[in-house]
Amino acid sequence: MIAQFFVLSQRGDNIVFRDYRGEVSKGSAEIFFRKVKFWKEDEEEEAPPVFNVDGVNYIHVKIAGLFFVTTTRVNVSPSLVLELLQRIARVTKDYLGILNEDSLRKNFVLVYELLDEVIDFGYPQTTSTEVLKSYVFNEPIVIDSTRVPPLGPASIFMQGTKKMPGAAVTKSVIVTEPGGRKREEIFVDIIEKISVTFSSSGYILTSEIDGTIQMKSYLTGSPEIRLALNEDLSIGRNSSSVYDYRSSAGGAVILDDCNFHESVRLDSFDVDRTLSLIPPDGEFAAMNYRTTQEFKPPFRVNALIEEAGQLKAEAIIKIRADFATSVTANTITVQMPVPTYTARVSFELESGAVGQTADFKEGAKRLEWCLKKIVGGSEHTLRAKLTFSQESHGNIAREAGPINMNFTIPMYNASKLQVRYLQIAKKSPSYNPYRWVRYVTQSNSYVARFSTSSFDGTREATQATAISSTSTATSSPLEVVAEGATASLPDPPAPPPPPTTFLGTAVPLLLQLGLSGAIKILGPAATSSSSHHHYLLAYRLHALAVFFTFAADMVLVIYFIACYAGFATPPAGRVMKPLMIAPLAVSFVTVVLGTVLNVVG
């Protein structure tokens, strides 16, 4: 059970300190702060949220630049304590309107009042803003919200505070408007954090959306509300695979999974995708969801770095906003780590660029490109000339990158999850509270890996196989064959082929070997001739690679057709059908990708 709870400022002062059980010494806050500040264990720079010093467990979260900490000697559930800490912060925010060091210091008595009721003798009692209302008597001293600095990119970046700018409603639940009446309103924010990784050749390696439907209610008299989502919303990957028109089906939203706040009732959810709930006071997440369904990433990032003479290199970063012109993204930061031996960087912004800055952070050895806003459909480019203090050995593209982007796009949501309507049960004909529904998309991890200016032959070859293997994620048999070529895996899921089917594995193997061999031979030649033509050469090489892959696949197809017709022994009987289709699909995808690559690259 929790022994103590305290809130520390960034400098380590106690803002609030509550001892519930007297089991841990009073000096714990100082021990904690020292430990966190000078954390260097196992090469890790940053203290984990849970650690143990001399039998005392310190569990903390960082919120708004403050440490919310509990100590305990008991083997508690870490997620219980972490959830509780987060909830304490949220309740406090509900009361104070704004949560920061200043507001906490001004209202620490109120916070003590809350803490008394939230935890008793180390056991959590209640964290419901509504229930707590009857126990709390202090009036919050509201600090001027205009004095709070707007949520800049830095604050989004701050560790441990996955900020929700959409929820920047800074009104306390218990303070009434100057007019003496409370304004009846409810905010519904659909906040999506997206994670995308682009491979070095520009295709999407992984993508995921973590979304939240966050509500903040200022309604009195607890009316019931109904929130309707997309009618064609479906949940669970497994069920969708039966139909399997998920990537092509335009519009249908498929969630991998979701969870709900306990006030949400799902009686009619299965029928018409409607959540009904009596919203509790204050801020809460009505629903969290996650999807790995393919979606169109809002930004395309292309980056290139190449040597430009001795001790010099040039980097080009290009961003294209792939969303409607009516939407504007703001506070965009693009970060690019550069080789550690970079001494100086000079930048070349686009002509007439407004609200853009570029900077070389020498300590962190990275470039930072900040853009105030990007309008949908536009494209921006940054050129940077790097000067090195020592000669680079090998491939500079491997020593730089990957590029990371941070952004916020209001009124945009990647998953296409929509609130169809928000209905509030009427208490009287004149009752018509304000309803705010907002969408916002934020980057969680938006990473683009470097294209190696494509004259590294061996790398290109591995890429070619990578394309085929990732694009066939659904038709695994071929993937195995293709991989078998480069990796000679022990065997596919089926039992090892008898000697008669030797041909089955040998043919593609030989083909692939021949292909990569050819490129390996051509590759170094291309690298060594660092003439002006290397771009062209690279393109040709690339085309060659694509052609070879295509040819290889075609041979495969013919071979398998032959198998099917009975001219040769099939490698493993029961995987015949996918084997037939997969090569076709792969070659098609490879060709398309190859073309795209050539155009883009």
Place this chain on the structure above:
Amino acid sequence: MAPPPAPPQKSPSPSQPSGKSEVSDLKLQLRQLAGSRAPGADDSKRDLFKRVISYMTVGIDVSAAFSEMVMCSATSDIVLKKMCYLYVGNYARCHPDLALLTINFLQKDCHDEDPMIRGLALRSLCSLRVPNLVEYLVAPLGAGLKDGSSYVRMVAAVGVLKLYHISAATCFDSDFPAVLKSLMLTDPDAQVVANCLFVLQEIWNLEANKSEEASRERETLLSKKLVYYLLNRIKEFNEWAQCLVLELVAKYIPSDSDDIFDIMNLLEDRLQHANGAVVLATIKVFLHLTMSMTDVHQQVYERIKAPLLTLVGSGSSEQSYAVLSHLHLLVMRAPMLFSSDYKHFYCQFSDPSYVKKLKLEMLTAIANESNTYEIVTELCEYAGNVDVPIARESIRAVGKIALQQYDVNAIVDRLLQFLEMEKDYVTAETLVLVKDLLRKYPQWSHDCIAVVGNISSKNVQEPKAKAALIWMLGEYSQDMPDAPYILESLIENWDEENAAEVRLHLLTAAMKCFFKRPPETQKALGAALAAGLADSHQDVHDRALFYYRLLQYDVSVAERVVNPPKQAVSVFADTQSSEIKDRIFDEFNSLSVVYQKPSYMFTDKEHREPFEFSEEIGNLSLGQESVGNARRYDESDKDLLLSTSEREENGGPNTNGPAAAGYSAPPDYNSSLVSLSSQTQSETAISDPGMPKHTSQMTLAIDDLLGLSVPAALAPPSLKLNPKAVLDPGTFQRKWGQLAVSISQDCSISPQGVAALTTPQALIRHMQASSIQCIASGGQSPNFKFFFFAQKLDGPPSFFLMECIINTSSAKAQVKIKADDATASEAFFALFQSALSKFGVL
């Protein structure tokens, strides 16, 4: 007497203590205000109180103002009251005499009309923590428990726990636990019920070791009736109380499979809760309930995957970390079930390094035939990462995957590419890995050596990497033309080499190289031996001397000793024993999972989860009808769920013969002796075609050498024990509670026994040979605790139960024996002693 103007908006961060003068200033102002009824006095008081509390918060001792604060507390302003209560609660303990002053007004408040005030006063009264004021507590508490307001009852229930901690005797004398118990079963308010539950849990857990009645009471908390009563009301509880109930249910031992499915169906929707703590607590229930049903257990894994992944994505990074740690645990237990989810464990840019580390471990664990290519490709991306620790970690991960045997050749290529990156830390990490790889797959030596040979030893600075490089130079000197010369130059710089590890390797490598290419190496070896003999480091000196004498004695003997033909290592020993892993799994949804350590390693004894012992037994008994079954289900369970490497380990116990039949504790492979033998056993059991046939003979030889062959039990004729005795933990617990101690004695352990007792398992095996079975064990050097049992072979079923606490540093064992037939316990003790005296002396 006009109240002095309260310092207007005094900077809320008071400068750190100059203390004294400010406190006396406060005292003065408070005194002036104490009796004031002037309008506005309350406001000034509020400001003053706030200042006092803010000093208290930053750690300035304001206890000097105690009496003034109490004097000012006579007020009807509830905000003032609360501040005053807070202050009093903080300082009463250091001023027990002054605390008496507060009793009066608190008692008065306990009879206030407003339930809020009654509750607050009662809470403060119980929080004073002053032993000699206990007498004033009893009456208000008793009234509070019967109060009409649920708020007051809620506070009173916790108050009982506070009272218990101040004076347990008073608490029992007033019969509060019984009151709570009836309250728990009847109160309409869910929070009151929840409070009663945790109060009773804490009290009975602490008392259970002292009285048997308490441990019986504790068992009734786990009765079917109560568990069902709470489960049926689960939706009335708030999320925190739900966690509490779920935690209780996880300890419940279901009566049959219908019971299990009823509970699971009832709790199914809890998996969709937005609060991660509720979800994890539910998962714990599911996992523990289905331990005995392998297929359902596996379904549970499939079912909980999606909710866990959603939780990882939805909360703050701290919350994700806690959930991810649990996911990590599950992945490590059943990597195959997660093999298609590998993309979820790719590192994200924003992940803190502690999260990345967990993810890398998971990726390593789930790599198999179908996903290795993608995983390794991804890991290689991290290797060039700017975040150096993570880059290192990723390289290690690639190496570990290679050691897991999937797709080795492609990975070896990748590793060799790392060497070409010419980043010193990449090279360093890779060298260490290449060395390990070569130890497992000597067939790759040709490719590796070609690349390693190109690395200039000057670019390798880290001792571990240097040692690895030198090892390879020695081992493969016949394939590396430069080997003797590189070694020679390294030996020339002997004095500059700081790490003893490197110097030791250098000596050995010079020897090995000498045996292969004597003329080229002779000079270097001489120099190395000379330098070694003069070395200040003890081990280096000794090794040099040893080699020197060995060479003097006979060169061919020396070669056989230093450079015999090597056998490839098939499995590198796991760093964590499976017993520890099981322990952590039993403690699912606790800090143990985050630390990856069982709780006894990081909590003090008095704060340990009080259910500890019963958990030990309870978990063993989960779903198992008899101990004999335990092992069986455990194995089939593992076969289905665990990775191949662990399955290999499991080969060990299978070959243990009939002795394994009554085996109750999971085997431990951590101790080097045991792991060696089990490893060799499993090698033969798997019959790897590449393995030379003589391993089985070697196993025997090693067994003899290490004294692992188990002799027949030499029991005194007076008492014969049933070698296949069976007793389920529930019965054990009950019997232990019922029977009286028949023998309680100390005995000593031989030094050999102490040496052999590195883990509890060693003794458990030994005792099994004497037909004494272990039902639960724990501890760490020097303290171990065992619960043994044995059954008389003939006559009516008669059990001996024994608690044995061993302290290896004092070489003493404390033994408590309880027996169905107390007259035979002397004989049993004698038998036990004779068995114990043979422990380690074989």
